[in-house]
Amino acid sequence: MTAVPRRLLQMAPGVSLATLLTGFIIVPIAAVFLWAFAEVWRYPSLIPTQWGFRFWAAMLSRADVWAALRTSIALSVIVTLFSALICLPAAYAFARLEFPGKSALLLSFLATQAFPKFGLYIAIASIFFSLGLVGTFAGVVLIQLVNTLLLMIWIPVGAFQAIDRRLEEAARDVGASATRTFLSITLPQAGPAIGAALLLTFVGTFYETEGAFLIGAPHVRTMPVLMISLINNQLVVQYGAVLSVMLWVPSFIALLFARKILSARAIAGGLGA
Amino acid sequence: MSELVIDRLSKHFSGTRAVADVEVAIDDGELVCLLGPSGCGKSTVLRMIAGFERPTSGRILIDGEDVVALPPDRRPTGMVFQSHALWSHMTVFQNVAFGLKLRRLSRAAIREKVAGVLDLVGLTGFEARYPGQLSGGQQQRVAIARCVVLEPKILLMDEPFSALDAHLRVRLREEVRAIQRRLGLTTIFVTHDQEEALTLADRVVVMRSGTVEQIGSPSAIYAEPATRFVAGFIGTMNIIERQVTGGLAKLGDTRIAVDGPDGIYGFALRPEDLSLGGAWSGEVQRVLDLGAFRMLDVTVSSETIKVQVDKSVRILVGDEIGLDIHEVAAFDGEGRARPARVHGTIESGVRLHA
Ligand SMILES: Nc1ncnc2c1ncn2[C@@H]1O[C@H](COP(=O)(O)OP(=O)(O)O)[C@@H](O)[C@H]1O
Ligand SMILES: [Mg+2]
DSSP states (O other): OTHHHHHHHHHHHHHHHHHHHIIIIIHHHHHHHHHHTEEEOOTTOSSOSEEOSHHHHHHHTOHHHHHHHHHHHHHHHHHHHHHHHHHHHHHHHHHHOOOTTHHHHHHHHHHHHHSOHHHHHHHHHHHHHHHTOTTSHHHHHHHHHHHHHHHHHHHHHHHHHTSOHHHHHHHHHTTOOHHHHIIIIIHHHTHHHHHHHHHHHHHHHHHOOHHHHHHHTTTOOOHHHHHHHHHHHOOOHHHHHHHHHHHHHHHHHHHHHHHHHHHHHHHHHHHOO | OOOEEEEEEEEEETTEEEEEEEEEEEOTTOEEEEEOSTTSSHHHHHHHHHTSSOOSEEEEEETTEEOTTSOGGGSSEEEEOTTOOOOTTSOHHHHHHHHHHHTTOOHHHHHHHHHHHHHHTTOTTOTTOOGGGSOHHHHHHHHHHHHHTTOOSEEEEESTTTTSOHHHHHHHHHHHHHHHHHHTOEEEEEESOHHHHHHHOSEEEEEETTEEEEEEOHHHHHHSOSBHHHHHHSSOOEEEEEEEBTTEEEETTEEEEESSOSEEEEEEEOGGGEEEEEEEEEEEEEEEEOSSEEEEEEEETTEEEEEEEETTOOOOTTOEEEEEEOOOEEEOTTSBEEOEEEEEETTTSSOOOO
16 A cells, blocks of 8 residues: 555655656756757757757858868877877876886876966977967877876876786786787776776867867867867857757767767676676 | 706895895706795796896806706796686787797798697697686696797796696695606706696705705605704694703603703604503594595694594594604704614603504
8 A cells, every 4th residue: 555655755865866767857958959959949949849850950061060070080090009008008107107206296187287277288389389289180189198198197097006916917927028018908997987987088189179279270170279269259048059969979979889888898897807 | 858957046126135146057858846834935046047137146057058048048948837827819829820930940840849748748729729718727828838849948837737636736746746757858847836837847946935945855855854844834743842851852751852952942853753552641632534534633742633543443523642753853942853762661661652
């Protein structure tokens, strides 16, 4: 008799959490989506009164949108790759080796992050200017690399430290060189954390605006930079919404991909000690 | 055909001495156990042989060649770790095949060797499993297979079974012994379990705080401990301290002749070297039935000692009994063994027999 009310009571926290999440996350996202496909949406109507792809067509027919998308994807891929190449070995050194000034150096990465970003960018921009890097793709890659250092070092350091050294010793023991051991044992063991760091780096670079704007302008324009200029020029909600959805797609795909890797790894990890 | 010579090997960790002047020579195909309490430097010796620790001084010769300068991947040694150290992201097959792949064997050869070694350790059919899907004993079998498949000149095992339950430990011990014999692997087996060392080893190296106390066959280590430490560490031993004057000491009514200077000696008596019927009398405090025999705790001369009696002997707690000493070992103030023998009882001057 009392089973049903009690179950409802037990479900109450879950239900209210779900409601809250829906309110704060789903509703704004839904609004953006609706706006992206709305041609006319006037108060007090709850949903757009006229649907269509007019703004999509307008956006997709613009060469600068496509150029910016290409720039953004190329930038994110290159930055993530370079960041991994530089940071992963460095993170391994931090995790495994003892050297003087180690903790000070680690902390310095945190310090760059604590610094007000814009001030740092201005300082870097003035250096880049004298080096002729302002307005170049290479310049934007460099500034984004600075941005990714913290994430790509701190997360993998923790992951590497958590790996039992015996696993690496066992690999050396059966004849693997230090490099081979790192590639075949250490990296895969740290896989989920490194995957997460790579993904956050990719998405972070894709969305980063301030540095890309300061260093890249006026020749190199990424998607977020383009979005700002479009909105600045003419405040049409739909333009922002369409660009948001476009920006959202690659990162959502990346996240799905990561989830797949992570959950497969988590299953193997859960089963495998 | 591999011999291992450890020559005055020492290791200091930032000033503290973990291993000091260890010297052992191990013959081809021999199984030697490093035995000693936790922290006495067994693992450090093994890790220096494998190449994970650099010796502070000393040499490690494998078939006459000093390997100290070689990195672990260039040494002909194979190690089985206590924590099995299997790679959890690889299947059983991949774990075992990893070293073979590094040696650039053909796929067919790798498959054949892996199948062979998995058969040897009784894990045929488990190739596709991940280590986390195996029991503790199976994991350790894979770790052994991963090592043995590479046919190392020297097999190193660091307490490989200490994380397993007693039953499994005994079984795996026997399996390892059989595999080691079959393949003729020169092996060093580290353990803190004296029973394991005595049942497994051709020779036992007893270690204490970084140094070697005694090297010998299990029976020699058991019957003729070279130091008081070895006597106390191997098997059950009663150790009673007595003053030796003029080459004689008294244990109750029994006189012990000692070949050494006067002083305080430790007298070591195995429970099975004592029997009922003597004049050294005491009260039974406890009777433990151990199946094949009974172990008594007896208070004699205000000390409690253990006495092993046949299971047919009827004895109850509180009984007064007399003990006869058959064998005794004596250790001087430094703990070194000194020749000693039962000299007779005080009243008769003649040894009584039970
Ligand atoms: N990497 C290390 N750094 C400092 N001290 C160590 C290290 N490894 C071992 N020791 C010390 O060396 C001694 C011997 O250790 P170990 O060889 O592991 O002993 P066992 O294997 O016999 O238990 C211990 O006192 C231990 O604390
Ligand atoms: Mg140890």
